[in-house]
Amino acid sequence: AAEYQNCLALERRREEMADWLSERRRAFELVTANGQDTRLVDTFQRTFEEQLAQRENGLAAHERRCEGVALPDEAGLLRHWRQAAVLGDPTAMRYYASGTAFRWSNVLAAPDVQAAYRSEAASMAWSLARQGDLLMTLRLASATSSLTRFRPGLLDEVVEDDPALALALYRRVLWALKQDDRLDATRLTNEIRLRIDLIRQVATPEQIEDAARRLRDLDAWEPLSTKGLGRGTYLDSARLPASPAACQHAGRPEADVPG
Numbered sequence: 001a002a003e004y005q006n007c008l009a010l011e012r013r014r015e016e017m018a019d020w021l022s023e024r025r026r027a028f029e030l031v032t033a034n035g036q037d038t039r040l041v042d043t044f045q046r047t048f049e050e051q052l053a054q055r056e057n058g059l060a061a062h063e064r065r066c067e068g069v070a071l072p073d074e075a076g077l078l079r080h081w082r083q084a085a086v087l088g089d090p091t092a093m094r095y096y097a098s099g100t101a102f103r104w105s106n107v108l109a110a111p112d113v114q115a116a117y118r119s120e121a122a123s124m125a126w127s128l129a130r131q132g133d134l135l136m137t138l139r140l141a142s143a144t145s146s147l148t149r150f151r152p153g154l155l156d157e158v159v160e161d162d163p164a165l166a167l168a169l170y171r172r173v174l175w176a177l178k179q180d181d182r183l184d185a186t187r188l189t190n191e192i193r194l195r196i197d198l199i200r201q202v203a204t205p206e207q208i209e210d211a212a213r214r215l216r217d218l219d220a221w222e223p224l225s226t227k228g229l230g231r232g233t234y235l236d237s238a239r240l241p242a243s244p245a246a247c248q249h250a251g252r253p254e255a256d257v258p259g
Contacts, residue, residue, distance in 0.1 A: 001080035001092060002244045007066035008077060017059055024048055074106035078113045085124060090133070095242045097124040098139050099154030122158045132222035134173065138235055141169035145199050163203040167211035168218055170196050176224040184229050191235050 031044045072080065081101040084092030095101050099121070107114075128136040139155055146161035170192050177185045177192075200208055 001077065001084050002242055002247045004069075004072055004077050004080060005242060006062070006244060007069050007071055008074075010062055010066050013059055013062060017055060020055065021052075024052075073109065075110035075113070078102070078106055078110045082113050082116060086120075089247070090128070091242065091247045093124055093128055094133070094135055097121045097128065097155065098136065099156075100242070102154055117154065118158055121155060125155060125159070129169075130221045132224045134176070134224060134226055134228040135233065137169055137173055137224060138233070141166045141173070141195075142235060144169070145195070147198065147202065163199055164207040164210040164214050167196060167199055167203070167208070168214035170199075171211070171215050172218050172224055176226050177229075180226045180229065182229065184231060184233060185226065188229065188233060188235075195235055 028044060028048070031041055078101060081092055081096045085096035096117075099117075102117075125136050125140055129140050139153070140159065143156045143159040144162040145166035146163050174189060174192055177189045
């Protein structure tokens with residue numbers, strides 16, 4: 001699934017390259033207009049050539065990896081992700097259950113996968129959270145929070161609102177982050193505290209009071225691991241790694257995953 005998705009993104013990367021070249025061409029025209037300082041022009045040209053070489057090398061490597069590959073359509077790709085998730089691969093489970101595998105280009109492509117998602121995504125997500133998965137815990141906390149401003153994916157449609165549980169999930173993450181001295185842990189801690197304050201403002205007194213009991217219930221779960229924490233970990237749009245490299249290094253922080 002990850003390899004197919006990588007190759008299906010090749011055309012988009014070509015378009016991005018063409019767009020970047022157009023933008024740099026316009027920028028060069030501005031730099032050279034009206035007799036600009038030749039040192040500035042030389043610096044621009046040198047930087048452009050370095051960036052162009054890097055981008056061309058990356059695109060060429062992408063094209064070599066995908067050369068001759070018979071690609072599935074968007075529906076087929078979704079079915080591959082679902083199969084990998086059902087078979088229990090953690091990366092695929094996160095990517096599929098969170099709803100990230102569904103994009104505007106494929107959301108209507110496979111009605112059979114949509115139907116399956118409705119019936120199995122929530123249980124799959126909760127299974128990961130019970131095993132101490134940080135990213136899925138964050139997604140479930142967002143999905144159950146009842147806050148309408150933050151609806152990043154399909155998981156929100158199959159998980160019931162439960163502000164008390166959302167508060168408990170966020171506090172569970174805060175407790176785990178206390179043991180982590182990385183800057184990303186500090187950043188995420190501050191974001192979660194702001195989110196907790198927002199949920200408390202819209203929750204009922206009964207829900208706020210019930211959150212403590214719900215947190216005690218979560219003690220029966222596996223300890224929450226912060227191994228999945230990385231630069232791309234945010235409350236509502238965790239950039240779940242789904243590259244071939246991420247699948248080979250499941251559970252490692254995204255910042256450590258090559259590619």
